[in-house]
Amino acid sequence: MIRVEHLTKRYGDFTAVNDLSFEIEEGHVYGFLGPNGAGKSTTMNIMTGCLSASEGHVRIEGYDIFEEPDRAKKRMGYLPEQPPLYMNETPLEYLKFVGEAKGVKGRELHRQIESVISQTRLEDVKDRLISNLSKGYRQRVGIAQALLGNPGVIILDEPTVGLDPIQIIEIRDLIKQLGQEHTVILSSHILSEVQTICEKVLIIDKGKLVAFDKPENLEKLLMASNAVSFIAEAENDEIKEVLEEIEAVADWQMKKQENGSVRVDVKIESGEASDVCRHIFFAFAKREKALLELTSKKANLEDVFLELTESGVDKASVDKDGKTDKPDTEPTENNDVEWMERQVDNR
Numbered sequence: 001m002i003r004v005e006h007l008t009k010r011y012g013d014f015t016a017v018n019d020l021s022f023e024i025e026e027g028h029v030y031g032f033l034g035p036n037g038a039g040k041s042t043t044m045n046i047m048t049g050c051l052s053a054s055e056g057h058v059r060i061e062g063y064d065i066f067e068e069p070d071r072a073k074k075r076m077g078y079l080p081e082q083p084p085l086y087m088n089e090t091p092l093e094y095l096k097f098v099g100e101a102k103g104v105k106g107r108e109l110h111r112q113i114e115s116v117i118s119q120t121r122l123e124d125v126k127d128r129l130i131s132n133l134s135k136g137y138r139q140r141v142g143i144a145q146a147l148l149g150n151p152g153v154i155i156l157d158e159p160t161v162g163l164d165p166i167q168i169i170e171i172r173d174l175i176k177q178l179g180q181e182h183t184v185i186l187s188s189h190i191l192s193e194v195q196t197i198c199e200k201v202l203i204i205d206k207g208k209l210v211a212f213d214k215p216e217n218l219e220k221l222l223m224a225s226n227a228v229s230f231i232a233e234a235e236n237d238e239i240k241e242v243l244e245e246i247e248a249v250a251d252w253q254m255k256k257q258e259n260g261s262v263r264v265d266v267k268i269e270s271g272e273a274s275d276v277c278r279h280i281f282f283a284f285a286k287r288e289k290a291l292l293e294l295t296s297k298k299a300n301l302e303d304v305f306l307e308l309t310e311s312g313v314d315k316a317s318v319d320k321d322g323k324t325d326k327p328d329t330e331p332t333e334n335n336d337v338e339w340m341e342r343q344v345d346n347r
């Protein structure tokens with residue numbers, strides 16, 4: 001459906017997108033994930049024909065975005081990071097304007113406007129001035145305009161940035177619904193967002209693709225960072241004996257507690273942490289030694305993301321340059337959003 005081939009974008013001496021290639025298939029929700037400045041917006045702007053590329057090709061359903069831009073653009077709806085809304089118009093007026101600009105006319109335009117207003121639940125505000133709408137509703141208007149012309153692909157650049165937690169949840173639900181009828185590509189630097197909405201994730205860092213897979217497969221990549229911790233009332237030799245019985249155990253550290261028990265942190269090389277927990281539990285029970293605590297830590301997408309972007313070590317075999325620079329991130333903003341989301345999720 002979309003084929004990106006060896007895409008490169010240079011701003012002067014700076015390479016913002018570096019030899020990016022990937023293919024998007026029909027009917028999935030794709031997450032385009034990366035730290036701030038990774039090159040997500042640049043890539044999306046090129047894919048949607050808003051920006052030229054220094055090198056490479058983008059084909060939308062076979063149409064080259066640079067050679068046949070009209071045909072290619074017809075097949076895509078785009079919500080840029082800053083949606084170009086006219087504040088002194090109502091959603092209805094604005095959607096009419098955008099629909100006409102996309103070449104939709106007459107009754108068909110009327111039908112499509114009704115349909116996108118209903119899909120994005122704008123009925124109650126369709127006659128209010130956009131300048132008087134909340135950011136969440138403005139974002140809905142932005143999504144509604146992307147849906148006009150009934151494109152197969154919807155591209156959304158950071159659609160939840162700046163929204164409050166309730167609005168974030170509403171927009172995510174809307175995106176999930178859109179994914180039932182369209183191919184959706186969504187850029188984000190919020191991991192939990194991509195994990196909950198997307199079926200496939202592209203991770204981009206410093207303009208390069210570092211991973212492209214299902215969220216669950218990316219987590220499997222980091223099985224090695226699965227870990228188990230326990231506190232046992234046993235001697236070091238007995239603990240060593242138990243751990244040596246378990247093939248999946250890669251390494252461990254023991255620390256004597258004040259009450260005489262021993263805290264053990266175990267690194268797992270392969271397999272499930274729960275299987276290792278089960279083995280440890282029964283091994284100590286058989287020896288009639290008490291386990292005071294037993295917990296496992298499963299690698300999640302966040303671990304994959306940090307591993308692939310912060311360390312620059314390429315576990316997905318896409319980028320082999322092994323850079324170790326830290327990305328240009330703005331953790332405060334991300335943390336605020338994720339913290340607020342957790343408050344809502346926990347209610």
Ligand SMILES: Nc1ncnc2c1ncn2[C@@H]1O[C@H](COP(=O)(O)OP(=O)(O)OP(=O)(O)O)[C@@H](O)[C@H]1O
Pocket residue numbers: 011014016034035036037038039040041042043189
């Ligand atoms: N017009 C420009 N001129 C020079 N450098 C630019 C220009 N536009 C973007 N850049 C740089 O290119 C890099 C990629 O920017 P881009 O906006 O694509 O990243 P992003 O992944 O979308 O980041 P964010 O999540 O912050 O939006 C950044 O280092 C940015 O500063």
